[in-house]
Amino acid sequence: MGLKHPRISTSGNQLLSQAKTAKQDEFYTQLNDISNELRHYREQLRGKTILCNCDDPYESNFFKYFALNFNTLGLQKLIATSYAKSPIAGGYLPLLDIEGLKPEGREPYAIEINEVPDHNGDGATDLTDVEYLLRHDANTAKPLRGDSEYGAGDFRSYECVEYLRQADVVATNPPFSLFREYVAQLVKHDKKFIIIGNKNALTYKDTFKFVKENKIWTGVRSFSGGMWFVADYMGKYEKVVDGVKLINVPAIWLTNMDNPKRHEKIPLYKRYLPDEYPTYDNYDAIEVGKTAEIPVDYDGAMGVPITFLDKYNPEQFEILGITDRDNNSGVKTKEYTEADAQNPGDLNRRGVILVNGEYKSTYARLIIRRKV
């Protein structure tokens, strides 16, 4: 197999900034958050092979959730792969805190589970049964070697892509710094997924394309408040609960699996009045500052806050685009030049309204239209 991305030599500064970026990727999902979201997809998980491909099985609550619920969910197989360069490889969040169980050193590995038998005979499967399996079934753990392009356990490495091919559903919290690539790989391989991402990720050009095409949407958990993650052992943290250091991140669930929220209609109560909803100077659309105030009787294009996606029901609305530099919505009517303003670029990436004859750019907006 030929190299697709030849290695590029890296300067000291680049290495430092890569290390900084990697550091920002180190926070770990709490079990409660996983079970609260995943319960909405139970039927869609039955009989499926699940892959957690950014998850050290000994540290990850995604692995723990699926291993513990393997029989209840009726899973066919669970695969988890760990990543060579993770600073926690070596054990700072010991999920299975059992002397001698964790493979020594920092070598990444894959764990495959095809069944969780009730070894201790207590009538239920729990962590001790998973532990028994990991200890006694030599076939469950396999070292990962990586390839010449990517490090061992990198989700893009050939051997991890092989696991991806086997999977029906991918569930994880991937590194935010590689989010675009991560999602593009899932879409390319046509996989079902339920993952965690940063709210901003939705507006990245490459990811937004999938939002617009209804290939990715938000999970059931609301956007507000962010999510609390277990902080890296050396990283900053904002509070400590039961001795666990936590950090708040503006994170949301993203998926392409159906969920009940996606079918809830936004209750609309306001009627369109031209005075209350200014028309943009540069879009054939009106400005709607709050999702709850979308007029019930307006048939044209409307600019709404990005948080609209938290309430989006594709049977009620269609997404035309996002205010951006290009005309991805098809309703942009004007490009400003230096003759119009000192910084025309700032105006061109936003919806602009005229206030007392002055151009005023709005926040980033989605351009949507009501479906009739």
Ligand SMILES: C[S@@+](CC[C@H](N)C(=O)[O-])C[C@H]1O[C@@H](n2cnc3c(N)ncnc32)[C@H](O)[C@@H]1O
């Ligand atoms: C935000 S953390 C989440 C960890 C775990 N999935 C969880 O939810 O607790 C992202 C993880 O991806 C790992 N990672 C970073 N780059 C990766 C890559 N290229 N391939 C696979 N995993 C990677 C990091 O080491 C880190 O453990």
